[in-house]
Amino acid sequence: MTIILIIFSAAVSLVCGYFLYGRWLGTKLFSLNAMFVVPSIEFRDEHDFVPTPTPIVFGHHFTSIAGTGPIVGPALAIMWGWGPALIWVILGSIFIGGMHDMAVLVVSLRNRGMTIGEIAGRLLNPRVRLLFLVLLLFALWVVLAIFGWVIADVFVQFPEAILPDFFQIPI
Known part of the structure; x- marks a missing residue:
């Protein structure tokens, strides 16, 4: 092919x-x-x-x-x-x-442009808003940790990939 x-x-x-x-x-x-x-x-x-x-x-x-x-x-x-x-x-x-992405946009558009945390707080209660935002923060940390883990694993298995990746950082 x-x-x-x-x-x-x-x-x-x-x-x-x-x-x-x-x-x-x-x-x-x-x-x-x-x-x-x-x-x-x-x-x-x-x-x-x-x-x-x-x-x-x-x-x-x-x-x-x-x-x-x-x-x-x-x-x-x-x-x-x-x-x-x-x-x-x-x-x-x-x-x-x-x-x-489309689902999040539609939900936000139908709720006056609010974020998902604001929508949860409005529909349930203010404590749920805070809980949801904290959960989103933890989810973001998990995503960042997975990024770091995947890239570190690649660099350990294939050390020759380090230099090309390093030179792509400014791009």
């Missing part, structure tokens, strides 16, 4: 996932309505709520979902081989990351 075919197949998978699966999620699961007024327009204050061009919003959310990819993706490719890592990155981006 040539690299061009692999890149083309991955790109087609991501585009189909975006348009087909994304449209299905929007219509069937979340019942999105194009007439809905988003919080950045409804509560515009030029500080917290500012309407932003679509490419900027796309960029922010793309980096959110792809943030772990450049770190863990090559590490998984070194440990598992490029085939399983590529499948994980493509399918994980579509069915896990994309679905998660």
Whole structure:
């Protein structure tokens, strides 16, 4: 299989996932309505709520979902081989990351742009808000620990990967 075919197949998978699966999620699961007024327009204050061009919003959310990819993706490719890592990155981006990000955005949009902690506090009680935020902090620590563990494991198993990774840091 040539690299061009692999890149083309991955790109087609991501585009189909975006348009087909994304449209299905929007219509069937979340019942999105194009007439809905988003919080950045409804509560515009030029500080917290500012309407932003679509490419900027796309960029922010793309980096959110792809943030772990450049770190863990090559590490998984070194440990598992490029085939399983590529499948994980493509399918994980579509069915896990994309679905998660879309769900969080929809929940936030339907709750006046609130964060998940604020929503939990409003729906249940203020103590739940604090508990949820603490749990999110611990979850973030776990994610960071896993990043560190995966990268450390790669460096131990493949010391020749240290120097190329070191030189990519400024990028």
